[in-house]
Amino acid sequence: MQETTMKRELGLLDSTMIVAGSMIGSGIFLVSSDIARQVGSPGIILLIWLITGVITLIAALSYGELAGMMPQAGGQYVYLKEAYNPMIGFLFGWTVFTVIQTGIIAAVAIAFAKYTAEIIPFFDQRNILFSLGGFSLNHTQLLAIVMICFLTFINLQGVKSAKVVQTIFTIAKLLALLGLIIAGIYVGLNSEAFFSNLDNFWTPYQTKVNEDGTISTELLGGVLLFGAMGAAMVGSLFSSDTWNNITYIAGEVKNPEKNIPLSLLFGTLIVTILYILANVAYLMLLPVSGSPDGATVLERGIMFASQDRVGTAAASVIFGSAAAAIMALLIMVSTFGCNNGLILSGARLYYAMAQDGVFFKRAATLNKKDVPGFALILQAFWAALLCLSGTYGQLLDYSVFSALLFYIITIAGIFILRIKRPDWKRPYKAFGYPFLPALYILLASAICIDLLIYKPDTCGWGLGIVVLGIPVYYVWKYFDKK
Template identity: 80%
Template sequence: MDKTSTPIAMKRELGLLDSTMIVAGSMIGSGIFLVSSDMARTVGSPGVILMIWLVTGIITLIAALSYGELAGMMPKAGGQYVYLKEAFNPVVGFLFGWTVFTVIQTGVIAAVAIAFAKYTAELIPFFDEKNVIFSLGFFDFNATQMLALILIAFLTYVNLQGVKNAKILQTTFTIAKLLSLLGLIVLGIYIGLNSEAFKANLTNFWTPYSVKVNPDGSITKELLSGVVLYGAIGAAMVGSLFSSDSWNNITYTAGEVKDPQKNIPLSLFLGTLIVTILYILANVAYLMLLPISGSPDGVTVLERGIMFASQDRVGTAAASIIFGSAAVTIMALLIMVSTFGCNNGLILSGARLYYAMAKDGVFFKRAAVLNKNNVPGFALILQAIWASALCLSGSYGQLLDYCTFSSLLFYIVTIVGLFVLRKKRPDWDRPYKAFGYPVLPALYVIIASAICVVLLIVKPETCGWGLAIVLLGLPVYYIWKSFGGKTEAID
């Protein structure tokens, strides 16, 4: 680039509504329509399930409010990566960015794209995963993967054209899915008020038990109490935490938010609050329409219950009580809208983190360059390539399981960073201060740490692989610093 020319800079195009829609849109994918089924098999109790969603919502809100202070102090592209680097050191920031690129962001993009394709196949059978486009013997490329790749490529192309186009798409699709989900909730609660399923769920509202399907098809129930109950709650919370994740994505885009010191904290609060309320109400609707217990051999949705909803599609099962045979089509359309908007928010946000890393010389240098539309084009393309590779590998689901623990761990470290920066940088301007400091941030650290301990106990292999992926970033960091070097800042 000509040194005398005016450098291309990011444009502050995102207002409060756009930012809030990125928060909410990135959070709501397909998880809310699926994970409650596995949670029901794990803890059995309607009351405990609602409590898990409530606790998840509370700790997510506390974290979001705490991040608001960090966002106000450091309204820079890269968000959480910048916070960790400033609070601790560049290595901690890189380990976060490394994990986000290799698994967390790209893995979720891949998983959401596949979910979009699978639900599209409900309406257009051509895209069914059984439709193999070509086979190499050791690898089959199916129509579901093809559509997932097309979705990633299309949304990446939209984002390459500038943040204005991306924000219009994001806001439109997020508002559509919020209103659709709210409509289903209102109808579900209205229809379920006098249902037999609701009465049955109230009978054993606080009785926790786990259900396992035996090889012969029979089921075994085990009452839960004491330490075993806490372990089951921790295992079940993985689903609610995953469904409530990605709220922090707006911090990555701080370089393009108008009045970021005000709008990022507000959008974090509003977005997470809206989603938390909708998630809890969605589960209330499920429990009013469907019995929590059921049989894997059940013919109807009522006989299968929430526990054994077909393919864990509890949202579709609940919708079938409202809409009958049209439920499959209605839910497929809703989840297609939901996953489409979710992936746009993820694709938009993630590239800004890699842009910040590249400027520090710990990512591909070209990722630090903005294209003619003032967005990090190379970072967007690289993200799309890796997410597509994960789609083809089929390993994204397993990788996401590995990193749910690591993602939570980074949230804890970042909140600890809030305390560190209060001591380390007391003179920095804080236009917004964390609500309830120091009590609420400390409470988050305690609760989230307890969840991590439970996960280490009940899922040691999963958590171990998650930590391994994070630690693999250590040699990568030092290799990159040795052969890389700081790039010219382009802000």
């Protein structure tokens, strides 16, 4: 066992790059297609991204108070433990390990591998390495696992190595995404798609493809519109998630009382602005409506972009035949940097849990480079298994509801701790308290209720994973006492 301590190596820039880099993966280039099918209206598509951004910013600003009060490794796990009780903290950590963090790492790695296959066909998922009974390993899965192992190896070398990779790849993808936005808006200023979308800017309708291949549409209004918007926000919320990862690594941030709240503000604000502008560019380049049988990207529209790759469809209007390769490279850079941040952060949460005796004891140790080596390796192992399982897409659906639920509980913890721990030092106080944190709780709760109504299976499984953690907690505590 290495008797070492975590080193505070991360400054404000590093922390901001972790927030922004962990948020931007492949979602922004994909999910707008599904959102368009759900609500149809260009104005409501932008409104969904705006609401998502506002919700995310309020949550991030609220977390600043908790981060300033408890600037140690584990972040949100620690906040929940202190505001409520150790079991609530464990349920969060359990869900993060089983579904949220490792599921997202697996899905992002698969996205990286799929887009690599666009340039190097050897990694196409149709290429099977070997097959045994009902199990098979394809080249896409293999590359995804190699990516996870490689980034885990970099993180095992110390937080300095990890932060260099994070900063380089995050700056690269921010600049590339900004360049794509500027080019898209410039090219789209006089496009037919732009004016077509303006004509039907606030007309909401849902589009479905029937079993016989025909398309049916339904005008939305009142309760149906709010229901559709809530269901559509699963994609935008997922694309804007994982901003809280910086709180997990508070033990390695310089002046965490100041830098974590600021990094949460700057990181989420940068990503929110870029996401809204990216969708503005999409709407200026492509019509919202289209046909799944369309021969061109304009005929397919945002709704039916090939494989939901609306970013590639938009880029093809700008760059022509080179678009697929350009977007593949951009998404490879984006997902690589995203997974580095996720791998870096997640292990610190398991480290904090292990120190409390509710996770594998070896995860509470640091290696010679002052990082939680065993926790990193265990995280990589489970994420690799999820890559092989083929269920990572479902796991992501489960995780959105679970993550939102814990965000609500955590922000409610601010109110509890103001009463429970009034004497604790608060170098930063939640912006707009008590109104904005309360507004977040109301909005996020409404979305959760909406998801329970419109996506009961997905939310039911997500809630089931959380509840399953209750007996696991007591079993773990029993054996820890033994």
